[in-house]
Amino acid sequence: MNIKNYFVGLLNLGWKIFAILFLIFLFLELVQRLGLLAKGNKRIARGVRFLGFSEQAVAPLLAGIFFGILYGAGVIADLIKKQGVNKKQVLLVSVFLAMCHAIFEDTGLFLVLGANIFWLTVPRLILAFGLVFLTNQVFAE
Amino acid sequence: MKIFKITGEFFLAVLKRTAFSFLDLMKIIVPVYTMMTILSYTPVIKFLADWLKPAMKIFGLPGESALALILGNFINLYAAIGVMPLLHLTPWQTTTIALMLLTSHSQLLETSVFFKLKTRAIFLLILRLSVAIMVGLLLALR
Numbered sequence: 356m357n358i359k360n361y362f363v364g365l366l367n368l369g370w371k372i373f374a375i376l377f378l379i380f381l382f383l384e385l386v387q388r389l390g391l392l393a394k395g396n397k398r399i400a401r402g403v404r405f406l407g408f409s410e411q412a413v414a415p416l417l418a419g420i421f422f423g424i425l426y427g428a429g430v431i432a433d434l435i436k437k438q439g440v441n442k443k444q445v446l447l448v449s450v451f452l453a454m455c456h457a458i459f460e461d462t463g464l465f466l467v468l469g470a471n472i473f474w475l476t477v478p479r480l481i482l483a484f485g486l487v488f489l490t491n492q493v494f495a496e
Numbered sequence: 497m498k499i500f501k502i503t504g505e506f507f508l509a510v511l512k513r514t515a516f517s518f519l520d521l522m523k524i525i526v527p528v529y530t531m532m533t534i535l536s537y538t539p540v541i542k543f544l545a546d547w548l549k550p551a552m553k554i555f556g557l558p559g560e561s562a563l564a565l566i567l568g569n570f571i572n573l574y575a576a577i578g579v580m581p582l583l584h585l586t587p588w589q590t591t592t593i594a595l596m597l598l599t600s601h602s603q604l605l606e607t608s609v610f611f612k613l614k615t616r617a618i619f620l621l622i623l624r625l626s627v628a629i630m631v632g633l634l635l636a637l638r
Contacts, residue, residue, distance in 0.1 A: 361533050365526065368581055372525075373518050380513040384506065428609045435613075442615070449615045453606075453624050454599060460517075461573055465594035468580050469587045475594055478631060482599070486623070 368467070375463040383421060383459065392417045406484065407491030412444050416451060423457035443494060450490045454483035521574045528567065528578030536582060555596070556636035557589055564593050572602040592635040600628035 386392060392414075399417070400410040408416065411434060419427020431448060434440050462475050535541050545559030552559050561583050568576030576597055580590065603621060610617035 361530075364581055365529055368525070368529070368577075369522065372521060372577075373514065376517050376521075377510065377514045380510045380517070384510050384513065388506070424606055424609055428613055431613055445613055445615045449610055449613060449620060450623070453610070453620045454627065461598055464521075464573060464577055465590070465598070468577065468590050468594070470591040470594040471587065474591050474635065475598060478595060478634075479598060482627060482631075486627075 371467040372464065375467055376460070379459045379463055386421070392421070406487045407443070407447055408487075409444055411438070411440055412448050415448050419448070419452040419456045420458055423460065424452050427452050427456060443491075446494060447487050447490060451483045451487045454486060455479045521577075524572065524574040525578040528571075528575045529582070532563075532579045532582050554636065555592055555632040556638075557592060557632075558583065558585070561585065561589065561593055565596060568597040568601045569603050572605070573597060576601070588635075588638065592632060595635060596628045596632045599631055600624040 396413050396417075397410070400408070400413045403413070403416070415427045415430035415434065418430045427448065431440065431445060435445070458476065458479075462472070465475055466472055532541075541560055541563075544563070547559070548562040549559035552562050563579050564576040564583065567579060576593075580593065585593070603624070607617050607621045610620050
């Protein structure tokens, strides 16, 4: 058994993952502390209205895109409890997040393995926007 | 100087998040990587690879890369990342698997999250699986 290859491979993978995670969390922590997401809320809401998203949907959408599906779902669950969100909005957010969530962390991990950044991001964003647009047309309120 | 006080505490917070996340990841990556290394000395992987070769060929992928897709969908991305370095993939094949996995992964956990939101979880599951297959076919065209 080639035990040296095993450790070299694991360490090689490990330090790269640690480095990319550090960079990502540096960025995310900064975004969170400066409250950048909350500040952009209204403008983003205007931008995504054509997809059928209400202003309410922006917060869970951003939480999911940046931090992952569990965060996004947490924000939705919280909104449902506090103010009630209609089923269609929940579906639209879910479709978007199903296609595209945790864009920095999940994408970054594959970049460590040598994947192409363009093909990991652009097709997914197009799919997310396109499928939400279609879902909005197809499903009734 | 408020800004200096913030910096130390800020980096500590970032380091803490990184460390927790890293350990969470490694808890899965290390066992999977180890298992896969051991299995690579047995005929199991070759048997599986030969069996799945025709199916994976349509994505331009080697047979054993099915392991990454299976682990990624049933467990999570970290499990897939644990095996991928051992599959001898080209960068393009890595990109293909990555895009397929990014559209569809951790289905047990994430589908149950959608169930909890009382939204159309089965529709989303089928959507993600079919989109993953489609992007795989698309990238195989290159």
